[in-house]
Amino acid sequence: MKVLNTEIKGVKLIVPDRFEDHRGTYMELYDSEKFRQHVGDVNFVQDDISVSNKNVLRGLHGDRETAKLVTVLNGKGYAIIADNREDSPTYKKWQSFTLSALSKYQLFLPEGIGNSILSLTDNMVYYYKQTTHFVDKRQFTIKWNDPEWGFWWPIKNPILSRRDEIGDYVE
Numbered sequence: 001m002k003v004l005n006t007e008i009k010g011v012k013l014i015v016p017d018r019f020e021d022h023r024g025t026y027m028e029l030y031d032s033e034k035f036r037q038h039v040g041d042v043n044f045v046q047d048d049i050s051v052s053n054k055n056v057l058r059g060l061h062g063d064r065e066t067a068k069l070v071t072v073l074n075g076k077g078y079a080i081i082a083d084n085r086e087d088s089p090t091y092k093k094w095q096s097f098t099l100s101a102l103s104k105y106q107l108f109l110p111e112g113i114g115n116s117i118l119s120l121t122d123n124m125v126y127y128y129k130q131t132t133h134f135v136d137k138r139q140f141t142i143k144w145n146d147p148e149w150g151f152w153w154p155i156k157n158p159i160l161s162r163r164d165e166i167g168d169y170v171e
Contacts, residue, residue, distance in 0.1 A: 143167030
């Protein structure tokens, strides 16, 4: 696997090795020893999957305690990651990536990074490992179209949850 630095401090783009022949493809999605060599000692405790229809935008969500490893297993998505760490040299910077079942690129996101995915296809499967168990209302939400951040999306009217529409939790 290749591990590349991104424009956001601490965020890594991981390009896994894959083998392809007449039967299909094989790829190792995660190996703790290889990961530790490239990223450090990270202890993942929970795996999650979301399945989205085309034009669904999930996030920008994160918290100050959870690191994540994310990828798209089926379909194609447009991911924006945003540095929401006030003490970071890349605070308020964001970067976009296209993640797909074809490439299987992964992103390692340290604590404090806002994470999002816009489904560019129906039945996009977004997979992520995280270092803490999910706790309701612990996360921050950055509004998808916040003018202060200046995000660029390849769509004008995504399908949003109420939380993502207003940029906060809803009681």
